[in-house]
Amino acid sequence: MSVLLDISHIDMEFPTPKGTFTALRDVDLQIKKGEFVSLIGHSGCGKSTVLNVVAGLYKATRGGVILGDKEVTEPGPERAVVFQNHSLLPWLTAYQNVELAVKQVFGKTKSKAEMRAWIEHNLQLVHMGHAMHKRPGEISGGMKQRVGIARALAMQPKVLLMDEPFGALDALTRAHMQDSLMEIQAELNNTVIMITHDVDEAVLLSDRIVMMTNGPAATIGEILDVDLARPRNRLDLADDPRYNQYRARVLKFLHERHGKSKPQAMQASADKKVELDNKSVEHAA
Amino acid sequence: MTSSTLTNKKLPTWNLSLFDNNLFNSVVKNIAVPLAGILVFLLLWSATAQNIDTSLGKFPGPAAVWEQFDTLYQEHKRSREKEADFYERQRERNAKRLAEDPGYQPKIRDYTGKETFVDQILTSLVTVMSGFLLAVVIAIPLGIATGLSRTLNSAINPIVQVFKPVSPLAWLPLVTMVVSALYTSTDPLVAKSFLNSMITVTLCCLWPMVINTAVGVAGIDGDLVNVSKVLRLPPLKHVQKIVLPASVPMIFTGMRLSLGVAWMVLIAAEMLAQNPGLGKFVWDEFQNGSSDSLARIMAAVIVIGFIGFLLDRAMLQLQKLVSWDKDSVAH
Numbered sequence: 001m002s003v004l005l006d007i008s009h010i011d012m013e014f015p016t017p018k019g020t021f022t023a024l025r026d027v028d029l030q031i032k033k034g035e036f037v038s039l040i041g042h043s044g045c046g047k048s049t050v051l052n053v054v055a056g057l058y059k060a061t062r063g064g065v066i067l068g069d070k071e072v073t074e075p076g077p078e079r080a081v082v083f084q085n086h087s088l089l090p091w092l093t094a095y096q097n098v099e100l101a102v103k104q105v106f107g108k109t110k111s112k113a114e115m116r117a118w119i120e121h122n123l124q125l126v127h128m129g130h131a132m133h134k135r136p137g138e139i140s141g142g143m144k145q146r147v148g149i150a151r152a153l154a155m156q157p158k159v160l161l162m163d164e165p166f167g168a169l170d171a172l173t174r175a176h177m178q179d180s181l182m183e184i185q186a187e188l189n190n191t192v193i194m195i196t197h198d199v200d201e202a203v204l205l206s207d208r209i210v211m212m213t214n215g216p217a218a219t220i221g222e223i224l225d226v227d228l229a230r231p232r233n234r235l236d237l238a239d240d241p242r243y244n245q246y247r248a249r250v251l252k253f254l255h256e257r258h259g260k261s262k263p264q265a266m267q268a269s270a271d272k273k274v275e276l277d278n279k280s281v282e283h284a285a
Numbered sequence: 286m287t288s289s290t291l292t293n294k295k296l297p298t299w300n301l302s303l304f305d306n307n308l309f310n311s312v313v314k315n316i317a318v319p320l321a322g323i324l325v326f327l328l329l330w331s332a333t334a335q336n337i338d339t340s341l342g343k344f345p346g347p348a349a350v351w352e353q354f355d356t357l358y359q360e361h362k363r364s365r366e367k368e369a370d371f372y373e374r375q376r377e378r379n380a381k382r383l384a385e386d387p388g389y390q391p392k393i394r395d396y397t398g399k400e401t402f403v404d405q406i407l408t409s410l411v412t413v414m415s416g417f418l419l420a421v422v423i424a425i426p427l428g429i430a431t432g433l434s435r436t437l438n439s440a441i442n443p444i445v446q447v448f449k450p451v452s453p454l455a456w457l458p459l460v461t462m463v464v465s466a467l468y469t470s471t472d473p474l475v476a477k478s479f480l481n482s483m484i485t486v487t488l489c490c491l492w493p494m495v496i497n498t499a500v501g502v503a504g505i506d507g508d509l510v511n512v513s514k515v516l517r518l519p520p521l522k523h524v525q526k527i528v529l530p531a532s533v534p535m536i537f538t539g540m541r542l543s544l545g546v547a548w549m550v551l552i553a554a555e556m557l558a559q560n561p562g563l564g565k566f567v568w569d570e571f572q573n574g575s576s577d578s579l580a581r582i583m584a585a586v587i588v589i590g591f592i593g594f595l596l597d598r599a600m601l602q603l604q605k606l607v608s609w610d611k612d613s614v615a616h
Contacts, residue, residue, distance in 0.1 A: 080515060
């Protein structure tokens with residue numbers, strides 16, 4: 001398949017009172033249509049910066065992003081974002097939150113009845129049909145994130161950008177959400193970039209895992225193709241040797257390779273932690 | 286809840302939870318204790334008042350003030366009867382003349398009696414609300430613009446900070462002269478004294494609203510702003526759909542503060558501008574210097590306080606009604 005999204009040699013520098021801070025250096029990544037790509041790395045390594053550049057919220061200092069055959073210059077609904085903290089408008093109901101997006105994107109092309117059906121369809125897709133008319137304050141964190149996803153999906157984006165979408169949720173809810181996301185993905189086959197710091201989540205959901213080195217001047221360290229058949233089932237995969245190999249590869253990268261520029265002492269302590277903690281990187285970070 | 290638990294901790298011997306009855310506790314806390322407070326206040330007032338001699342006689346105690354409330358109400362009723370009689374007499378006279386001379390053009394002369402205390406309360410309310418609403422109309426758009434643009438904020442902030450602490454008494458002479466110079470209609474819609482008081486109120490209660498609105502707008506969650514950017518909401522829609530609703534809690538906090546300021550300023554402004562409201566009532570009674578004057582002023586003080594309290598409660602209810610963030614509405 002052809003390349004849909006071309007992130008081409010991006011540098012990102014921020015001016016600070018102490019001089020320029022280089023967040024990203026030469027990040028280069030091509031994503032095909034229908035691909036699910038995870039960006040994984042330690043906190044503060046610039047994963048979110050990459051996502052924000054693709055979203056158009058930041059402008060890269062050097063290099064650029066090309067979607068289809070157009071350069072990305074500003075934010076837009078064809079690159080819908082699911083934010084970590086749901087960022088639903090708290091004064092609107094779930095339905096109205098999705099409606100705001102749908103009206104903005106399809107206001108000129110769809111009739112009122114079509115828009116209504118489309119909003120309801122998307123809310124049902126994320127299993128929120130029963131609580132459409134509740135406000136964010138009245139529903140749980142997982143449900144809010146579902147509405148956030150419905151809002152993004154309803155824009156029919158070319159690329160769906162997810163910034164640690166399940167990071168703020170408890171483990172059980174997160175597992176549910178991941179399963180839901182896989183179902184939706186099987187149905188819609190969206191092109192997705194997801195930021196995560198959960199290794200299991202990355203392996204379970206992705207076609208490719210992009211591992212980023214630590215900042216400053218973070219870049220892509222390694223790319224791992226996850227060649228596991230879909231639909232994937234978390235329980236079956238737990239005993240799958242290939243799944244565990246992938247997991248180990250990512251963990252190993254996060255705990256060893258990222259520390260290249262760091263002094264030896266820290267390197268050693270990072271190595272020790274690998275043995276203690278093989279569940280999730282966030283503890284080590 | 287918290288206050289009662291705190292008291293319990295501080296004073297274990299006074300433990301009300303011995304009577305662990307919620308209804309009893311809430312009756313005590315919400316009715317009996319405030320009543321006791323008022324009673325103690327009245328006793329202290331009464332005792333102190335008797336020991337203060339002024340050139341207008343003893344300082345009025347609660348009983349004298351209560352008496353004046355009644356007198357003021359009776360005066361109001363009498364004045365209303367007089368007014369009704371006045372119009373009734375005119376009607377009769379006109380009917381009579383019309384019967385004698387069919388070509389007669391009947392004329393109705395306005396009643397020119399003195400405003401009663403109730404009239405003055407109404408005048409004050411109308412004046413304060415006009416000044417306040419004018420301030421709202423100016424302050425909220427200005428606050429939103431200031432909150433959205435950092436440049437505009439830097440430009441306006443020093444001006445706001447300097448004008449905010451200015452007393453209404455300093456503004457009033459300026460306002461009076463400007464109104465006299467510019468408002469020269471021969472058939473004025475409203476009196477100059479009304480305009481002077483109203484504009485002074487506006488000038489004083491503008492600032493808390495500008496500041497709060499700007500802070501509210503500038504403090505909108507960055508994620509919500511990003512949502513708006515991703516949706517490519519045009520600027521006006523961005524303000525309407527995101528900025529305004531997001532800053533409603535802060536806007537209303539500012540409005541509540543401003544209304545409090547407005548009511549305080551109004552009394553002073555009315556005194557000096559001679560706008561026929563409560564401020565003028567107080568001033569006239571002071572100039573009058575009868576033996577009842579102090580009691581009447583004290584009655585006005587209580588009414589002023591009570592109306593101020595009611596205005597604040599009304600604003601709070603309004604804030605609760607329009608605010609999506611119920612937690613942000615403080616008491």
